Amino acid sequence: MIAKILINTTAKSLNKVYDYNVPKELENSVEIGKRVEVSFGKSSKSEGIIVKLIKDEENNQNKEKEYVLKDIVSVLDEYSYINESRLKLAKYISYIYFCNVYDALKLMLPPGTTSKNQSKSIYTKQEIKIILVKDKEEIERQIENKTIKSAKQIQVLRFLCENNYVLQKDITSGLGLSKSILSTLEKNGYIILEKFTPKNDLLIDNNIPRTEKQIPTDEQKIAIDKISNYIFEEKYKQCLLFGVTGSGKTEVYLQVLENVLKKGKTAIILVPEISLTFQTVSRFVSRFGDKIAILHSKMTISQRKEEYKKIKEGKVDIVIGARSAIFAPIDNLGLVIIDEEHDSSYYSQSTPKYSTKEVAAYICKENNAVLLLGSATPEITTYESALEGKIDLITLKNRPAGATLPQIELVDIKEDRLNGNTSVITTKLKEEILKNIEKKEQTMLFLNRRGYTSYLSCKDCFHIFKCPNCDVALTYHKNNDLLLCHYCSYVERAVKVCPNCLSNNLSSGTVGTQKIEEELKEMYPNIKILRMDADSTVSRESYQNILDTFRNNNADILLGTQMISKGHDMPNVSLVGVIGADSMIAINDYMASEKAYSNLSQVAGRAGRKDKKGKVLIQTADTSNYILQNVENNDYEGFFKEEISFRKHMLYPPFIDLFLFEFTSKDLNLVKKEANYMYNILNNEKSGIYTVFSPRTPLIQRINNKYRINILLKARASNNLYKKIYEKLNIYNKKRNNKVNMTIVKNPLFIN
Ligand code: ADP
Ligand code: ZN
Ligand code: ZN
Numbered sequence: 001m002i003a004k005i006l007i008n009t010t011a012k013s014l015n016k017v018y019d020y021n022v023p024k025e026l027e028n029s030v031e032i033g034k035r036v037e038v039s040f041g042k043s044s045k046s047e048g049i050i051v052k053l054i055k056d057e058e059n060n061q062n063k064e065k066e067y068v069l070k071d072i073v074s075v076l077d078e079y080s081y082i083n084e085s086r087l088k089l090a091k092y093i094s095y096i097y098f099c100n101v102y103d104a105l106k107l108m109l110p111p112g113t114t115s116k117n118q119s120k121s122i123y124t125k126q127e128i129k130i131i132l133v134k135d136k137e138e139i140e141r142q143i144e145n146k147t148i149k150s151a152k153q154i155q156v157l158r159f160l161c162e163n164n165y166v167l168q169k170d171i172t173s174g175l176g177l178s179k180s181i182l183s184t185l186e187k188n189g190y191i192i193l194e195k196f197t198p199k200n201d202l203l204i205d206n207n208i209p210r211t212e213k214q215i216p217t218d219e220q221k222i223a224i225d226k227i228s229n230y231i232f233e234e235k236y237k238q239c240l241l242f243g244v245t246g247s248g249k250t251e252v253y254l255q256v257l258e259n260v261l262k263k264g265k266t267a268i269i270l271v272p273e274i275s276l277t278f279q280t281v282s283r284f285v286s287r288f289g290d291k292i293a294i295l296h297s298k299m300t301i302s303q304r305k306e307e308y309k310k311i312k313e314g315k316v317d318i319v320i321g322a323r324s325a326i327f328a329p330i331d332n333l334g335l336v337i338i339d340e341e342h343d344s345s346y347y348s349q350s351t352p353k354y355s356t357k358e359v360a361a362y363i364c365k366e367n368n369a370v371l372l373l374g375s376a377t378p379e380i381t382t383y384e385s386a387l388e389g390k391i392d393l394i395t396l397k398n399r400p401a402g403a404t405l406p407q408i409e410l411v412d413i414k415e416d417r418l419n420g421n422t423s424v425i426t427t428k429l430k431e432e433i434l435k436n437i438e439k440k441e442q443t444m445l446f447l448n449r450r451g452y453t454s455y456l457s458c459k460d461c462f463h464i465f466k467c468p469n470c471d472v473a474l475t476y477h478k479n480n481d482l483l484l485c486h487y488c489s490y491v492e493r494a495v496k497v498c499p500n501c502l503s504n505n506l507s508s509g510t511v512g513t514q515k516i517e518e519e520l521k522e523m524y525p526n527i528k529i530l531r532m533d534a535d536s537t538v539s540r541e542s543y544q545n546i547l548d549t550f551r552n553n554n555a556d557i558l559l560g561t562q563m564i565s566k567g568h569d570m571p572n573v574s575l576v577g578v579i580g581a582d583s584m585i586a587i588n589d590y591m592a593s594e595k596a597y598s599n600l601s602q603v604a605g606r607a608g609r610k611d612k613k614g615k616v617l618i619q620t621a622d623t624s625n626y627i628l629q630n631v632e633n634n635d636y637e638g639f640f641k642e643e644i645s646f647r648k649h650m651l652y653p654p655f656i657d658l659f660l661f662e663f664t665s666k667d668l669n670l671v672k673k674e675a676n677y678m679y680n681i682l683n684n685e686k687s688g689i690y691t692v693f694s695p696r697t698p699l700i701q702r703i704n705n706k707y708r709i710n711i712l713l714k715a716r717a718s719n720n721l722y723k724k725i726y727e728k729l730n731i732y733n734k735k736r737n738n739k740v741n742m743t744i745v746k747n748p749l750f751i752n
Contacts, residue, residue: 243396265334
């Protein structure tokens with residue numbers, strides 16, 4: 001028997017498949033989609049995936065050739081998660097996102113696979129978590145230049161690069177390696193070993209009581225019937241469920257899911273990573289019980305593997321998870337729900353850089369399934385498609401059970417300053433907080449991370465403490481007196497003296513959450529304030545604990561960045577204050593305004609649920625700004641109209657597709673030269689099928705010691721366009737410099 005094997009290699013343009021001989025003793029364990037170990041090129045132990053098997057009698061090739069074929073060394077997987085249709089999907093992803101087929105296939109494999117004697121236990125009292133402290137590319141470089149030589153160390157490091165949330169036992173019993181390798185890696189500064197007790201807050205064995213479905217409102221009923229009909233007809237269809245926060249979208253999902261199960265089909269529900277909390281999951285579990293599997297990147301590898309197996313064996317009908325759950329190995333798919341479809345976590349930021357919505361649309365089309373997108377503030381592109389009739393638009397206008405929308409008001413900071421208030425909290429907001437405390441109701445205060453991180457600088461010579469690896473200022477953390485880089489994780493202890501002029505007159509920049517907390521405590525000494533920074537490395541558990549404490553009414557004020565706004569029903573919150581709206585609307589990227597609009601609306605939506613009327617105060621120096629005005633009037637359509645005309649005028653999506661060619665290298669001259677080389681190839685095109693712009697330096701020129709240069713190409717994505725780009729890539733590859741990394745991102749989240 002001969003196996004056609006796709007080899008896992010980082011080399012570009014190696015999507016080729018190689019023939020290997022299947023030794024007799026392995027004939028029973030080979031299967032399409034299983035990973036195998038083979039020798040390839042100079043490497044004696046390469047990993048590959050079987051993509052085709054040819055029995056001897058079907059083999060028309062020259063018999064003699066078989067002798068030169070190498071044997072498969074071993075079969076690595078017990079189960080195959082990849083079939084013909086998955087292979088097709090991987091090829092599609094590899095084509096439209098310019099990545100290796102193997103990278104695309106990896107998305108579909110259960111996390112951290114190898115040896116058969118996997119540890120079965122899911123719960124252990126105390127575990128040791130392995131945290132990788134060096135970045136992927138650095139490690140690959142060190143392997144290449146032989147700084148790291150030990151094969152076992154390399155195996156562990158590569159495993160860590162590819163898997164989140166790895167425990168010590170995944171290495172010891174999973175890969176069958178000894179603990180001493182880990183101690184060596186820790187000693188040499190590659191990893192940190194951290195003790196922790198896993199808390200299974202997402203899994204089902206929490207005895208969640210069953211709930212019955214609610215009687216749908218008229219609007220909900222129309223939505224449920226319409227979507228369910230498409231499912232019964234088994235027709236591919238995209239629907240947008242457009243309804244404000246609290247309008248009962250989740251109830252619609254639940255009742256549509258019921259119909260999916262009635263039809264004998266299955267469903268995948270995607271929610272933003274950060275909303276994948278116990279509350280969210282339990283709403284589904286309370287209706288459908290153990291028919292549900294949950295996939296979350298923060299679950300341990302063995303937990304996720306168990307879930308994968310359950311799905312594969314057909315034991316579940318519903319999969320809930322973050323972005324990557326779209327690749328769950330579920331059969332008989334009838335529905336995919338993407339909740340909060342505007343959320344940026346649906347764009348993968350690592351290779352393959354895919355759009356979950358685009359991939360989901362492909363999967364649904366292949367399965368004649370329905371793709372249901374839900375949002376209060378749809379992405380501009382999605383809403384435009386809905387208005388054009390490409391997506392079915394279904395609207396929920398009212399909150400059920402008589403709950404009302406909050407009253408939103410812009411508060412002019414400039415006016416407040418003129419009246420002599422120097423605090424970052426305006427007089428008006430102070431008054432409202434006080435009233436709320438007296439009423440024993442809760443308040444949430446939001447800051448924007450960009451505007452309110454603090455930097456350390458010298459007041460005498462204006463020296464700013466910058467990251468040695470990146471072109472950004474370091475963020476100052478008062479708690480532990482550290483300076484941190486958010487781009488490369490560089491850390492240093494803050495000093496008391498300026499290294500430039502030796503002055504000790506250092507200032508810690510703008511106001512952060514800590515300063516605001518101090519100020520609030522001064523005003524109301526007895527109140528209880530909870531603070532959640534995006535900056536401090538908040539672990540998942542403490543994040544959940546803070547939210548739970550607040551939700552259970554054990555604090556008056558929750559202070560944090562907009563990360564605290566996502567997906568939590570906070571029944572006792574009646575006041576929301578936005579402290580730093582201006583920094584949210586001042587970012588210059590083509591998607592920045594829609595992100596600002598949706599963040600602000602989401603934040604506002606936290607106020608007043610159920611029977612409480614909520615109030616929202618947004619502090620700004622620019623009360624005439626169109627984003628803020630439309631947020632104030634709760635007018636998504638108004639915002640959409642202004643935004644879409646801007647996009648049309650400037651030629652941005654949805655009127656065009658963007659392809660960003662990103663070049664990175666340690667050597668500034670090399671990266672410039674390489675980008676120019678590609679630019680000349682791209683620019684040498686007379687057909688007018690695309691417009692290419694000359695190479696530009698992004699806002700941050702250097703990240704983690706790598707210089708960056710981009711080339712932007714604008715065109716309508718089409719078969720002909722792709723053919724053209726691949727043609728250009730072929731020319732490029734002939735003389736490319738392998739010291740410069742080049743990736744192409746389709747419709748990136750940022751172009752700066
Ligand atoms: P969304 O998902 O749009 O934010 P939810 O589905 O969470 O909205 O609904 C908001 C609140 O309204 C929830 O507390 C939910 O239980 C309640 N609710 C939803 N539909 C109904 C209904 N038909 N009748 C009564 N209450 C409902
Ligand atoms: Zn100085
Ligand atoms: Zn840095």
